[in-house]
Amino acid sequence: xxxxVILGAGNVATHFFKGFxxxxxxxxxxxxxxxxxxxxxxxxxxxxxxxxxxxxxADVYILAVSDDVIAEVSHQIPFDDKLVVHTSGSVSVYDLxxxxxxxxxxxxxxxxxxxxxxxxxxxxxxxxxxxxxxPVLKHLARSLGSPTKRINSxxxxxxxxxxxxxxxxxxxxxRIGHEITEHEGAEFDLLKPLILETAKxxxxxxxxxxxTGPAKxxxxxxxxxxxxxxxNEQHKAIYKLLTESIIQTHGRKKL
Amino acid sequence: xxxxVILGAGNVATHFFKGFxxxxxxxxxxxxxxxxxxxxxxxxxxxxxxxxxxxxxADVYILAVSDDVIAEVSHQIPFDDKLVVHTSGSVSVYDLxxxxxxxxxxxxxxxxxxxxxxxxxxxxxxxxxxxxxxPVLKHLARSLGSPTKRINSxxxxxxxxxxxxxxxxxxxxxRIGHEITEHEGAEFDLLKPLILETAKxxxxxxxxxxxTGPAKxxxxxxxxxxxxxxxNEQHKAIYKLLTESIIQTHGRKKL
Numbered sequence: 001x002x003x004x005v006i007l008g009a010g011n012v013a014t015h016f017f018k019g020f021x022x023x024x025x026x027x028x029x030x031x032x033x034x035x036x037x038x039x040x041x042x043x044x045x046x047x048x049x050x051x052x053x054x055x056x057x058a059d060v061y062i063l064a065v066s067d068d069v070i071a072e073v074s075h076q077i078p079f080d081d082k083l084v085v086h087t088s089g090s091v092s093v094y095d096l097x098x099x100x101x102x103x104x105x106x107x108x109x110x111x112x113x114x115x116x117x118x119x120x121x122x123x124x125x126x127x128x129x130x131x132x133x134x135p136v137l138k139h140l141a142r143s144l145g146s147p148t149k150r151i152n153s154x155x156x157x158x159x160x161x162x163x164x165x166x167x168x169x170x171x172x173x174x175r176i177g178h179e180i181t182e183h184e185g186a187e188f189d190l191l192k193p194l195i196l197e198t199a200k201x202x203x204x205x206x207x208x209x210x211x212t213g214p215a216k217x218x219x220x221x222x223x224x225x226x227x228x229x230x231x232n233e234q235h236k237a238i239y240k241l242l243t244e245s246i247i248q249t250h251g252r253k254k255l
Numbered sequence: 256x257x258x259x260v261i262l263g264a265g266n267v268a269t270h271f272f273k274g275f276x277x278x279x280x281x282x283x284x285x286x287x288x289x290x291x292x293x294x295x296x297x298x299x300x301x302x303x304x305x306x307x308x309x310x311x312x313a314d315v316y317i318l319a320v321s322d323d324v325i326a327e328v329s330h331q332i333p334f335d336d337k338l339v340v341h342t343s344g345s346v347s348v349y350d351l352x353x354x355x356x357x358x359x360x361x362x363x364x365x366x367x368x369x370x371x372x373x374x375x376x377x378x379x380x381x382x383x384x385x386x387x388x389x390p391v392l393k394h395l396a397r398s399l400g401s402p403t404k405r406i407n408s409x410x411x412x413x414x415x416x417x418x419x420x421x422x423x424x425x426x427x428x429x430r431i432g433h434e435i436t437e438h439e440g441a442e443f444d445l446l447k448p449l450i451l452e453t454a455k456x457x458x459x460x461x462x463x464x465x466x467t468g469p470a471k472x473x474x475x476x477x478x479x480x481x482x483x484x485x486x487n488e489q490h491k492a493i494y495k496l497l498t499e500s501i502i503q504t505h506g507r508k509k510l
Contacts, residue, residue: 067477068476108445108446108448108449109448110449110453110456121448121451121452122448123445125445149445154439157484158435158441158484159446161435161484162431162432162433162435162443163432163446164494165428165429165432165435165493166432166446166449166453167449167450168468168469168497168501169428169493169494169501170425170453171453171466171467172462172466172470173424174462174465175504176417176420177418177462178461178462180416180420181410181413181414181417183413184410184412184413185410186406186414186417188417190404191414191417191418192457193363194418194422195454196455196458197365197376198421198425198454199425199450199453201365202426202447202450203447203450203451207429207430207433208430210426211426211427211430212365212423213419213423215419215427225345226345226416229413230416234496234500234503237496238424239419241496242423242424242493245489246423246424249427249430
């Protein structure tokens with residue numbers, strides 16, 4: 001049995017709590033948040049507190065708090081030499097107070113607070129400084145049902161960066177698709193099957209192989225038509241830059 | 256029973272042929288391509304020809320040929336006043352020879368030649384010049400199992416443009432995610448569940464509501480870290496431009 005204290009009340013904290021509740025050999029013995037209101041709904045299921053000096057002794061402390069307060073909160077944990085991990089993609093493991101054994105449990109997924117999570121679709125990237133902490137964190141992640149991967153800090157940083165490209169930036173391209181269709185009275189809904197198919201395709205095939213379209217074909221006529229059609233200067237700049245990027249990736253050798 | 260002649264041998268021609276073969280009340284009576292080799296595998300199922308002057312009389316001629324030759328091939332069809340449609344997102348319906356009744360059947364999906372297509376996920380956008388042709392084309396599309404939508408030329412043009420954003424450009428963002436992870440020895444595979452989740456999210460929720468991440472939060476610290484991490488100047492420019500675009504979409508009012 002691994003005993004866990006969760007700190008924070010955001011999406012990751014909430015889904016980790018719910019996931020551990022279902023796991024057989026994990027016990028969440030306490031849930032801390034600086035404001036009790038957010039975790040009060042769980043008061044019947046777990047001891048809650050807003051007093052960090054009242055934290056109980058546990059095997060693992062999971063800091064699912066904002067990046068900015070990870071260092072400070074880890075410092076306030078009133079124990080030494082405990083295994084303390086954060087869940088951030090971009091904060092160094094060394095930002096955690098060095099009085100602890102330190103690690104990271106980084107769930108590589110977009111977790112919405114109000115929808116259920118299937119942890120089978122949430123790879124958890126694990127980083128530890130000492131070797132002995134690794135199997136403990138792997139056990140925690142596996143008990144949620146997540147696939148796990150041991151990574152180092154550099155790899156975590158680029159995964160977080162790549163996640164911005166494939167999630168936030170991709171979503172902004174959907175948003176632009178929404179803007180330009182609705183502007184003309186066409187339905188964004190018509191694009192939804194294509195959006196899903198594009199994401200499904202790269203589950204099996206590399207994005208390189210999956211590419212199609214006017215930029216890949218270097219179809220200057222269609223590219224010109226599209227640029228003429230775009231009224232928003234920023235959309236035009238995005239069209240140009242991503243077209244150039246595709247041409248560079250797939251470009252034929254220059255004559 | 257609607258009789259159809261298919262012209263061309265690409266992905267759209269092939270999937271339309273296979274789809275119509277399964278439909279009850281559609282009969283593909285002939286398949287034309289300028290080279291017989293590509294359609295020879297279907298010679299037992301349909302009459303094939305490479306001689307456009309030998310085309311049979313049919314209710315509908317579907318030109319699933321390259322954009323560049325639509326006008327010319329439509330001119331060569333040795334009949335007048337037949338219903339002739341092309342399948343392109345970006346070519347005007349008026350590019351078809353005016354001796355015909357003219358229309359468009361534009362499948363809004365990425366069709367790969369070697370994988371099966373479920374037409375339930377392929378919305379077909381229909382455009383006609385005369386009113387009487389519309390129900391015929393709708394019947395054709397429905398018999399494939401596709402959802403249909405009547406649109407005009409302007410709407411088709413922006414849908415094709417938006418498809419480039421949500422399909423080709425999105426796929427290029429996946430490609431960049433692939434490049435930057437593999438460069439650091441991290442696995443692109445770890446990003447695949449996130450890619451799928453991002454696409455699934457906007458099936459139910461607007462891309463505006465679905466947005467998360469450092470750009471939306473205007474988290475300058477993380478944005479700075481990311482820009483420092485990117486070595487490729489083009490990736491850096493894409494990061495900057497899409498971050499600006501998200502900030503503009505979600506920006507708080509200026510003080």
